Amino acid sequence: MGLLVAQLLAGLANAAALFLVASGLSLIFGVTRIVNFAHGSLYMLGAYCGYTALQYLTGPLGFWAAALAAAVAVGLFGLLVECLILRRLYKAPELFQLVATFGVVLVVQDLTLMLWGAEDLLGPRAPGLDRAVMLFGQPVPEYDLALIAVAPLVLLGLWLLMTKTRAGILIRAATQDREMVGALGINQSLLFSGVFFLGAALAGLGGALQLPKGGADLTLDLGILAPAFVVVVIGGMGSIGGAFVAAVLISVVNVFGVLYLPESTLVLMYVVMAVVLLVRPHGLFGRAELQAGPPAAGIPDRPLAPLGPRWRTAALALIGLLAVLPLIGSDFALVLATDIVVLALFAASLHFMLSLGGLISFGHAALFGGGAYAAALAVTYAETPMELALLLAPLAGGWLAFAIGWFCLRLTGVYFAMLTLAFAQLLWSLAFQWTEVTGGDDGLIGIWPAAWASDGTVYYYLTIVLGGGAILMLRHLAHSPFGYALRAARDSEKRARVSGIRVDRVRLAAMVVSGTMAGLAGGLFVFSKGSVFPSALEIARSFDALIMVFLGGVDALGGPLVGAAALTLLQDWLSRLESWRLLLGLAVIAIVLLAPTGIAGFAGRLLRRREAS
Amino acid sequence: MNAVLEVRGLSKAFGGVHAVEDLGFDLRAGERLALIGPNGAGKSTSFQMLMGELRPDAGTACFEGVDLVGMEPREIWALGVGRTFQITSVFASMTVAENVQTALQARNGQSFDPFRRARALHRDEAISLLERVGMAEQADRPASVLAYGDVKRLEFAIALAGEPRLLLMDEPTAGMAPRERHALMDLVSGIVAERGISVLFTEHDMDVVFGHADRIMVLDRGRLIADGTPDAVRADAKVRSVYLGSGAETGHA
Numbered sequence A: 001m002g003l004l005v006a007q008l009l010a011g012l013a014n015a016a017a018l019f020l021v022a023s024g025l026s027l028i029f030g031v032t033r034i035v036n037f038a039h040g041s042l043y044m045l046g047a048y049c050g051y052t053a054l055q056y057l058t059g060p061l062g063f064w065a066a067a068l069a070a071a072v073a074v075g076l077f078g079l080l081v082e083c084l085i086l087r088r089l090y091k092a093p094e095l096f097q098l099v100a101t102f103g104v105v106l107v108v109q110d111l112t113l114m115l116w117g118a119e120d121l122l123g124p125r126a127p128g129l130d131r132a133v134m135l136f137g138q139p140v141p142e143y144d145l146a147l148i149a150v151a152p153l154v155l156l157g158l159w160l161l162m163t164k165t166r167a168g169i170l171i172r173a174a175t176q177d178r179e180m181v182g183a184l185g186i187n188q189s190l191l192f193s194g195v196f197f198l199g200a201a202l203a204g205l206g207g208a209l210q211l212p213k214g215g216a217d218l219t220l221d222l223g224i225l226a227p228a229f230v231v232v233v234i235g236g237m238g239s240i241g242g243a244f245v246a247a248v249l250i251s252v253v254n255v256f257g258v259l260y261l262p263e264s265t266l267v268l269m270y271v272v273m274a275v276v277l278l279v280r281p282h283g284l285f286g287r288a289e290l291q292a293g294p295p296a297a298g299i300p301d302r303p304l305a306p307l308g309p310r311w312r313t314a315a316l317a318l319i320g321l322l323a324v325l326p327l328i329g330s331d332f333a334l335v336l337a338t339d340i341v342v343l344a345l346f347a348a349s350l351h352f353m354l355s356l357g358g359l360i361s362f363g364h365a366a367l368f369g370g371g372a373y374a375a376a377l378a379v380t381y382a383e384t385p386m387e388l389a390l391l392l393a394p395l396a397g398g399w400l401a402f403a404i405g406w407f408c409l410r411l412t413g414v415y416f417a418m419l420t421l422a423f424a425q426l427l428w429s430l431a432f433q434w435t436e437v438t439g440g441d442d443g444l445i446g447i448w449p450a451a452w453a454s455d456g457t458v459y460y461y462l463t464i465v466l467g468g469g470a471i472l473m474l475r476h477l478a479h480s481p482f483g484y485a486l487r488a489a490r491d492s493e494k495r496a497r498v499s500g501i502r503v504d505r506v507r508l509a510a511m512v513v514s515g516t517m518a519g520l521a522g523g524l525f526v527f528s529k530g531s532v533f534p535s536a537l538e539i540a541r542s543f544d545a546l547i548m549v550f551l552g553g554v555d556a557l558g559g560p561l562v563g564a565a566a567l568t569l570l571q572d573w574l575s576r577l578e579s580w581r582l583l584l585g586l587a588v589i590a591i592v593l594l595a596p597t598g599i600a601g602f603a604g605r606l607l608r609r610r611e612a613s
Numbered sequence B: 001m002n003a004v005l006e007v008r009g010l011s012k013a014f015g016g017v018h019a020v021e022d023l024g025f026d027l028r029a030g031e032r033l034a035l036i037g038p039n040g041a042g043k044s045t046s047f048q049m050l051m052g053e054l055r056p057d058a059g060t061a062c063f064e065g066v067d068l069v070g071m072e073p074r075e076i077w078a079l080g081v082g083r084t085f086q087i088t089s090v091f092a093s094m095t096v097a098e099n100v101q102t103a104l105q106a107r108n109g110q111s112f113d114p115f116r117r118a119r120a121l122h123r124d125e126a127i128s129l130l131e132r133v134g135m136a137e138q139a140d141r142p143a144s145v146l147a148y149g150d151v152k153r154l155e156f157a158i159a160l161a162g163e164p165r166l167l168l169m170d171e172p173t174a175g176m177a178p179r180e181r182h183a184l185m186d187l188v189s190g191i192v193a194e195r196g197i198s199v200l201f202t203e204h205d206m207d208v209v210f211g212h213a214d215r216i217m218v219l220d221r222g223r224l225i226a227d228g229t230p231d232a233v234r235a236d237a238k239v240r241s242v243y244l245g246s247g248a249e250t251g252h253a
Helices: A002-032 A039-056 A059-084 A094-116 A142-164 A166-176 A178-183 A188-214 A220-235 A240-260 A262-279 A309-328 A331-356 A365-382 A386-408 A413-433 A456-478 A481-491 A493-498 A503-529 A539-552 A559-574 A580-594 A598-612 B043-050 B073-079 B096-107 B123-132 B148-161 B178-195 B206-212 B230-235 B237-244 B246-252
Strands: A132-135 A138-141 B003-014 B017-028 B032-036 B058-063 B081-084 B166-170 B198-202 B215-220 B223-228
Touching: A002 A039, A002 A132, A002 A138, A002 A142, A002 A166, A002 A188, A002 A220, A002 A240, A039 A059, A039 A094, A039 A188, A039 A220, A059 A188, A094 A220, A094 A413, A094 A539, A094 A580, A132 A142, A138 A142, A142 A166, A142 A188, A142 A240, A166 A188, A220 A240, A220 A262, A220 A413, A220 A539, A240 A262, A262 A413, A309 A331, A309 A456, A331 A456, A331 A481, A331 A503, A331 A539, A331 A559, A365 A386, A365 A413, A365 A503, A365 A539, A386 A413, A386 A503, A413 A539, A456 A481, A456 A503, A481 A493, A481 A503, A481 B096, A493 A503, A493 B073, A493 B148, A539 A559, A539 A580, A559 A580, B003 B043, B003 B198, B017 B043, B017 B058, B017 B198, B017 B215, B017 B223, B032 B043, B032 B206, B043 B166, B043 B198, B073 B081, B081 B148, B096 B123, B096 B148, B123 B148, B148 B178, B178 B198, B178 B206, B206 B230, B215 B230, B215 B237, B223 B230, B223 B237, B230 B237
Parallel strands: B032 B198, B032 B215, B081 B166, B166 B198
Antiparallel strands: A132 A138, B003 B017, B003 B058, B215 B223
């Protein structure tokens, strides 16, 4: 009994920070329709700012003042991000907004590293609340009790703000009907900035209040992101009350998970999410109409055309160059080229569903890593030959895509994006925590190619043939009746339905194709590196795919190739510099703001303009 | 003549408000039937129920003997019912011809075909359909740059690609200039006559309705108040009072 109560209280205390982050995320989404992927970064900044503030503010009052100061500082930082970047993107396609916020994630990571250093900071105890009280014979930290009180207080404050003040009523009105509020002559940009400040401050407060329990380190940002998404999805987009209930639910399930199923704690919350979504597809308190409208990924209005003679020559020249590269290039060039082809296939597989299908996946790493782990597991436990493993990898990717698609395709737009990310995190958790099978953080090693392909040059050719062939297949599919049906469903879902296209099945099939190709990329990746680690499934890997698609240009079929080359070379070049994340982040943000059609799209436009004149 | 569409007792209420009450009518083969009424009369609700977008509380709507109630839009299409929307929607990222070709490949069950080249598939059939609606010269233009009237004609061609025996047209001339409206409806009338397609349409423009319908039904507050030839409906006192207000009726008397 005592133990149960103690666990329950610990769960409730953990819910506080999660609720603060998720409510801010939900609030910002409700009003601006932007899913702020940098929200975890704001949480991390809150922790670091709070730590610094505590160097100057002491005593019980000082602690709470420091937390508030951190919240205000992070709120101001959020305001800065809103004014400088996001304000220009409210009318842009979702993908651009999401990529820009991820650019902010990268920038904040490096800024934090520069300002506070790489070492984990130990959180100070909260003065006056540093003891434990005995409840039912179990010690319960006083600070936990304080946190348990904080979350409902913030909820109450938000409720008062939303129902009793003019600003709050405007926020609610904007959440329900953004255009109406605009039509009423309300200063929208002030409202949006205000909401961003509030949402960021809530995340900052969450980070600062978490200090005595967890301290501050550089993994806080992406660490909280997936749980916060899960909470928002379970609670229902835009619902603050829902965020509270879901945060409590997840945290309590989590502490009991630690008690009874210690190997599955990370997986448990995704299971809860899946169950909730099966029963209520829009979350506990979500409404269908709050879903973002049709998926929009920068819809290309230009019809697809076969390659012109000039591009055909360029493509043949590229293939020729790849064929003779082992003769003219260094070993390093071969490694780099192998990486580029693998990544290009990974990017092309995402491009297929994202650009042609309008399905923005934020968890594409699930399919890449899924294929990689399938091959590695088969080799490790069944001594499967490489040839068979390279067949298993795409099969696994396809099956995973089928399962994920079956769950996620009932939702559209950003909801779909968040759900795919959650599923990718589920797989990452499995790979990370199921140590007996996956090796956990140590990964699976010694996955080398068959003897005939063990030479670097031979494996390079194998990669070119399989990876390049798969990319050409995807390209062919785009021009096939199936590709047209997929595009029709994206252009106008209702027209497609009444024209006899099975929209849901077409989309699911596209996901399976995409997953198969991503899985193959994963398989090729494993044998080229000789190992696989959970990093093949992590959020950053999914973002790599998005950034490649984005760098190359969403509406250019050749985009993924250009994007993969750009990202690989950029990372190779930037990683020699100390703060490459900062530079990459700034580059991504600059491209979103200045050249939103991507490199290939930009070049294509220049060419067309020259041809026209 | 046989009834193509038999509607009986179709009803829908929203929170106690009867949007449509006990709607019943027959649509005969080859007939152009207009459903009109003032704003809020229940036209859209009736249409949405026939199109599979809204489930009625009660009633049936049998197309050639098959009840459409509860079917998905795609299943209704498969029976031979074509549609155009009030807010026109075509496939914006394709050329005009590809729009029609995509519908043709769906009709031929090729939407999952991963092998063929879509650009060449059913191209000739698409062009001849486009010729019929006067869009052949624009076949290779992107659909996203068309003038609004041309988008309407393209949508009509896409609907025809499914070889419908019944066309449901929701305000086919909404948003068009008056002269264009008659041109479009002349085109529609000619094509449905030569192909024996029955048409049910809603419309706000009375000139279009009285010029292009064989029969007119008038809805008011969810109930059918008149059903007859354009001349009979024009002379109907109840219809006049609904459209002109009760003051006009007394003034007339």
